[in-house]
Amino acid sequence: MRPLTVESLNPSISQVQYAVRGELAIKAEVYREQLKQTDNNLPFDKVISSNIGNPQQKGLDQPPITFTRQVAALMEWPMLADLAPNVFPRDVVARAKELSEEIGSIGAYSHSQGVPFIRKSVAQFIEDRDGFPSDPGHIFLTGGASAGVSLLISMLITPPTSGILIPIPQYPLYTATLAQHNGVVLPYHLDEASGWSTSVESIEAAVEKAHTEGITPKALVIINPGNPTGALLDESTQVKLVHLCEKYSLVLLADEVYQANLHQPESHSFTSFKKVVAQTRSPVPLVSFHSISKGVSGECGRRGGYFECTNFSEEILALIYKMVSVGLCPPLSGQIGVDSMVRPPKPGDESYELWKKETDTIHEVLRTRTRTMSARLNALPGVSCVDSPGALYLYPQIQLSKSAQDAARAAGKEPDAFYALELLDETGICVVPGSGFGQKEGEWHYRLTCLCPGVDEYVGKLENFHRGFIERYGA
Ligand SMILES: Cc1ncc(COP(=O)(O)O)c(C=O)c1O
Incomplete structure (x- = not known):
């Protein structure tokens, strides 16, 4: 029997690239495992996943919307409504009943x-x-x-x-x-x-x-x-x-x-x-x-x-x-x-007040983080960042010196990937280099999410790293 080899597969598969879960994310996973050991020798105590817009990921703090989860729970196990009669708001029970009648199991x-x-x-x-x-x-x-x-x-x-x-x-x-x-x-x-x-x-x-x-x-x-x-x-x-x-x-x-x-x-x-x-x-x-x-x-x-x-x-x-x-x-x-x-809860529904509070809080947290992060990134030497009005990300541009670019090439990396790898190695912060999203020739960026808690601590680490990087490789 001929062995199954990469060459025998559909060649298009080898062409597929997906940076959001690429080299940086894979290395971050390795670090996360390493951190579980007491003598891990790492200069940080947690990996900060700023690489992917995954708001409920472990380590981040966006809670699920209660209404969504309550409806989901009753759809999973309809008997729950009778076993815990005082737990679920009336509109949740009514929604699950309505959906169950349409869907069945x-x-x-x-x-x-x-x-x-x-x-x-x-x-x-x-x-x-x-x-x-x-x-x-x-x-x-x-x-x-x-x-x-x-x-x-x-x-x-x-x-x-x-x-x-x-x-x-x-x-x-x-x-x-x-x-x-x-x-x-x-x-x-x-x-x-x-x-x-x-x-x-x-x-x-x-x-x-x-x-x-x-x-x-x-x-x-x-x-x-x-x-x-x-x-x-x-x-x-x-x-x-x-x-x-x-x-x-x-x-x-x-x-x-x-x-x-x-x-x-x-x-x-x-x-x-x-x-x-x-x-x-x-x-x-x-x-x-x-x-x-x-x-x-x-x-x-x-x-x-x-x-x-x-x-x-x-x-x-x-x-x-x-x-x-x-x-x-x-x-x-x-x-x-x-x-x-x-079809979220409407004013007057039993779930409405909580739903409103939860969703307002999420919007406010994302707004504040986006604003704070872009202001602090813009204050760094050699960094410019559009204060993004939507989505979950910032995409700062970073100036990288000739010596940083040379060091990157010597390591076989794109300069922004090199910067992002050093950032990960030093701080545990995982971002995605701009080369994964595309950028103009000679420009360098990275993408980070606005989902990470502890902005002060996290952006502080990022600032220290950036200053150290400039000291090492020049502005
Ligand atoms: C622009 C854009 N489109 C589509 C998706 C895919 O989202 P989904 O989880 O719904 O597949 C994403 C996920 O990050 C995205 O950023």
Whole structure:
């Protein structure tokens, strides 16, 4: 028998890169294990996971929303409502009963597109948000937004001469999925100097470049609010982007998983692409993604999300349905999480006060941390950081001296990866180097989340490290 080798596998798999769980995260795991030993010889006593937007991760402090977990508990074991009659608020019991009547046991497969009743709730949420109709038949519940993005990319790409326009910096799900499906990454750069704004001209230039290289751009990815940038689009830019998609026959893939993470609501609000497409009566085919992993819900491990298709023919919707049927159904626990996200308690419900307090606290904590961290990062020599109005991250730019760059190359690393590795080795703080998200030639960044508690201590360590790094390698 021939041995199973890497060479015998689908070659696309070797091309896939995903920095968020890459070298730094792997080394952080090793350190975490090492810390369990008493004589570990490490210069820090904990690993700080600032590399991934996983709000409920061990070591972080974002609690789950009580309402979400109570509904989930009763869906797992409906008998609990009778065994603990005074524990659950009346609206939770009523919600679980209503869902149970629709779903039955959560141990059964559901409709492949997602429980119809929950899809109706999603459609209502979208209508209330945008003021335009939404059809539950055009909504697909998914195991997180990633599953939806992956499916759509797999359906859009016709290798080897088609590509998708991706913002740089980007969330690496996009480049990873394109690599897997032999699609061409068509990068367009966001403008850091203007708060990571999206320039229609730079996208147009990327389309024209693709055409000259014989590549057909199939879709435009917009992440709004941005990851890793935290930038928010204004409505006039969104209208222009929709027109650009019309001009070049592009599908618009709108990744809106951070729509509820807004840190400067007085000046930066979120407008969905669904609303812009509806308002402008645009024929652009749009897929809008949402997730329970982010926002105030933070239920990453539950794997829930949805996508809504706008301006898709019934024929294509039937094909998407066929493809999701192959996977049988999205996880029921995630679908129930979606229901709690789109139908939170209303004023007057028994759970409302607690829900309001919990969600207000999460928003306030994220806002304060984002503001404090960006101010302190900006005060460091050689660091500039856009004070991000949305999402869960900051993406500071760092100036690295020639001697730091030389030391990095000698170690076989990208300079920002070298900086991030030294940061991890010295402080236990795990961030993701900008090379994992993309950046302009000769620029260096890293992404850190705004989710870590003890900002004073943590940013203090980061500041000390940065100053020491400059002492070692020069400014
Ligand atoms: C921009 C963006 N899109 C999609 C996802 C995937 O989220 P999910 O957990 O819903 O798959 C993430 C996760 O970090 C993200 O940042």
